[in-house]
Amino acid sequence: DAKTTQPNSMESNEEEPVHLPCNHSTISGTDYIHWYRQLPSQGPEYVIHGLTSNVNNRMASLAIAEDRKSSTLILHRATLRDAAVYYCILSAGGTSYGKLTFGQGTILTVHP
Amino acid sequence: DGGITQSPKYLFRKEGQNVTLSCEQNLNHDAMYWYRQDPGQGLRLIYYSQIVNDFQKGDIAEGYSVSREKKESFPLTVTSAQKNPTAFYLCASSPRGQGRTEAFFGQGTRLTVV
Numbered sequence: 041d042a043k044t045t046q047p048n049s050m051e052s053n054e055e056e057p058v059h060l061p062c063n064h065s066t067i068s069g070t071d072y073i074h075w076y077r078q079l080p081s082q083g084p085e086y087v088i089h090g091l092t093s094n095v096n097n098r099m100a101s102l103a104i105a106e107d108r109k110s111s112t113l114i115l116h117r118a119t120l121r122d123a124a125v126y127y128c129i130l131s132a133g134g135t136s137y138g139k140l141t142f143g144q145g146t147i148l149t150v151h152p
Numbered sequence: 153d154g155g156i157t158q159s160p161k162y163l164f165r166k167e168g169q170n171v172t173l174s175c176e177q178n179l180n181h182d183a184m185y186w187y188r189q190d191p192g193q194g195l196r197l198i199y200y201s202q203i204v205n206d207f208q209k210g211d212i213a214e215g216y217s218v219s220r221e222k223k224e225s226f227p228l229t230v231t232s233a234q235k236n237p238t239a240f241y242l243c244a245s246s247p248r249g250q251g252r253t254e255a256f257f258g259q260g261t262r263l264t265v266v
Contacts, residue, residue, distance in 0.1 A: 075256075084244075085257070089254065141211075142195040
């Protein structure tokens with residue numbers, strides 16, 4: 041499975057935008073880029089996913105580099121509830137049914 | 153409400169005993185997955201199933217077994233052969249493979265073996 045590289049931790053202030061980077065230089069043409077987040081002692085929660093084009097939803101935006109070797113999750117206005125571990129995951133969209141392979145993730149701390 | 157339910161939330165067992173963790177979903181999803189999470193670590197895939205009566209090993213299947221007799225249920229048995237069973241176990245489901253769609257996770261079962 042293709043690997044992703046994320047910073048171990050990031051900090052932000054409340055109501056400021058947050059840009060969480062992810063490198064995936066070995067991504068293949070059919071890999072989807074997924075982002076999930078996890079609060080302590082809870083199951084992961086889906087945030088967003090995309091293939092080639094930038095994506096927006098009510099939670100966040102996903103900016104994908106033109107060569108697809110990196111992507112950035114954008115939280116437009118961080119709140120205290122956004123403090124979590126954020127996982128960037130590649131998942132095959134072809135016939136392999138795309139199992140999610142989780143790395144260490146980025147611990148996001150949001151300051152009041 | 154539709155969702156995925158894991159029970160119990162906390163489970164204690166004596167060393168050497170088998171234990172079964174429950175996972176039920178009413179989302180009509182074809183695929184179901186079991187993950188294990190150790191403190192400060194990401195999730196690791198134990199087993200997954202794309203269809204009833206079929207399942208495949210994930211990255212760390214040794215010491216675990218599963219069954220998929222019904223679409224909505226995917227129980228995980230932690231056997232006595234699992235060397236270090238104490239962990240946080242998470243079940244997930246998705247409409248098809250996780251590649252193109254979002255996965256839904258349960259709230260987890262924290263297993264402690266004493």
